Amino acid sequence: MKKLETHYDVVIIGAGIGGLTAAALLSKSGLSVCVLEKEPHVGGYLAGFRRKDFIFDTAIHWLNQYGPDGMLTRLFDVLGNDHPRAITLQRTRRYKGSSYNYLLTNNPNELRDQLIKEFPADKNGIEQFFLKAQKIGNSLNSLNQIFRSEETMSFSEKLQNKLKVLKVILPFIPFISYSGEKGLNKGLKRFFKDEKLHNIFASETELIGCMVPVGWSYANDFQCPPKGGGQVIPQWLRHVVEFYNNVVCTQCSVKEIIVNENTAKGVSFVYKGKLQQLKSKYVIAACDIETLYEKMLPADAVPEKLKKKLQQAELYTSSVTISIALDCSAEELGFGEEMIHVADERQSYSSHHTGDPATTEISILAPSVRDKSMVPEGHGSLTLFMPALMDYSNNWCTMQDDQGSYIRGEAYKTLKKETAEIIIGRVEALVAPGLRSHILFYEVATPVTHYRYTGNKNGTMMGAKPGRKNMQSKIAHYQTPVKNLLLGGHWAELGGGVPIAAKAGTNASLLILKKENKPAFTALCRYIDGKITLQDLLANASFKPYDNSWVQPLTPAQKRAAREAAVLYPVPPVVEEGQDAAGE
Structure with missing residues (x-):
């Protein structure tokens, strides 16, 4: 482990996408940052693993908002032009059962027309289903416009944001009540009379779940991980953090948030069996929220009512x-x-x-x-x-x-x-x-x-689900009951996946920049809101330059191929003028 300073502007718990995104943005904005990760590798669910000469991703089904114009791409562009690029899919999803086999592509009308041909009596319903799904896809494409948390906004910005949110959720409203076995069956009957069409969605739990993949496909917003697997994203983010002479320390297990007068002052952590302390002005927790509230903080730091709500939250499996x-x-x-x-x-x-x-x-x-x-x-x-x-x-x-x-x-x-x-x-x-x-x-x-x-x-893959119960309970939040302790992982938002984690890390960093580097905060907010260009942002003196120096490491398979090629085709010695091949 690199030798640590005694004090940092920000200590971040967890080197997943949320924690590393926050660390990279804060580093670029001139703050001193230390990231502590309990595992030997960065990445959280994106860490991946190697067995022999095979690389495996651990958690990615697909990515959204990582296309050329997606918010993830726009956000990573701020940090550097050398970031990994996702691959947009043409073939997005196959529905396979004992009696059906259908392919959804980024041209969903192909599947629509195939179903109409096979089920002509349901032509109108099929057309309506795909039309409604397309509107949902267009709405999902607008998620870029509501990337910022309201905690980073002025009063007038909050009002504008509520209108944006309303615009996004309007296409969902007619269908959100159709959940559970009876609700799903009732919802599908709005479109399909033939039970064979219902069978395609046999394992869905709600009507919206049937429509969203089709909507994403219309929006052409299905991506798979970059070359080298999902793990290259956190590897690149770590490189960016360390470029600014900040540190990412693995195998460091945080045990306690140091709290004085209800204000976070740093952390205690264990490295190689030794208890150590770091002081900081802010702490970002990009880790499990119950572990944070139940084990890392004093017993009276978090109201029991909030703890109980979190215990009862509806989580992804x-x-x-x-x-x-x-x-x-x-x-x-x-x-x-x-x-x-x-x-x-x-x-x-x-x-x-x-x-x-x-x-x-x-x-x-x-x-x-x-x-x-x-x-x-x-x-x-x-x-x-x-x-x-x-x-x-x-x-x-x-x-x-x-x-x-x-x-x-x-x-x-x-x-x-x-x-x-x-x-x-x-x-x-x-x-x-x-x-x-x-x-x-x-x-x-x-x-x-x-x-x-x-x-x-419970090993949940993505934290708390979007839904009425979690929204009413206000499960998602950035500001904790402890001053200067922020959430910065997927628990700060409802939903999950790479875009949500990056969003959480970004908003946590914005809340700190609002106090510590107002020009950087203002410029980054304006860029996220689409009010200034990337060039305008990078020209701002509040952001430190970056040299785009990341070099993606070869995968084990590529290294093996290179070794084999070197054996088959060795590089001949360089013969200088006046020498023969034997060097004489």
């Missing part, structure tokens, strides 16, 4: 994720770039959501179709994803110790393997016959795994 290495390309097994959504329409509504591997919906990605650099030549990779709950089968046959850690014994390992084999069997039977014979190895992550590596309650 965790997952079982199976990362598979193949001895052949994924294309040879029939996979394309699209995500395949597998659901058995013959099952009951509830069976799709119990976490039972025999019945729960499955999503399949073939990352190597999109990015050959992640696997050795002639090989492929698959990621199988199933929503899962922490309490499945007695917390996955584990026990908890006094610290709340899950003890994983042989029963856990057995259940994990059995679960994986059932999921692989379903994929082999329905999507890729002969799959097992091409598997070199696979790795399995459960909700227990996700909890271990992120600390997120």
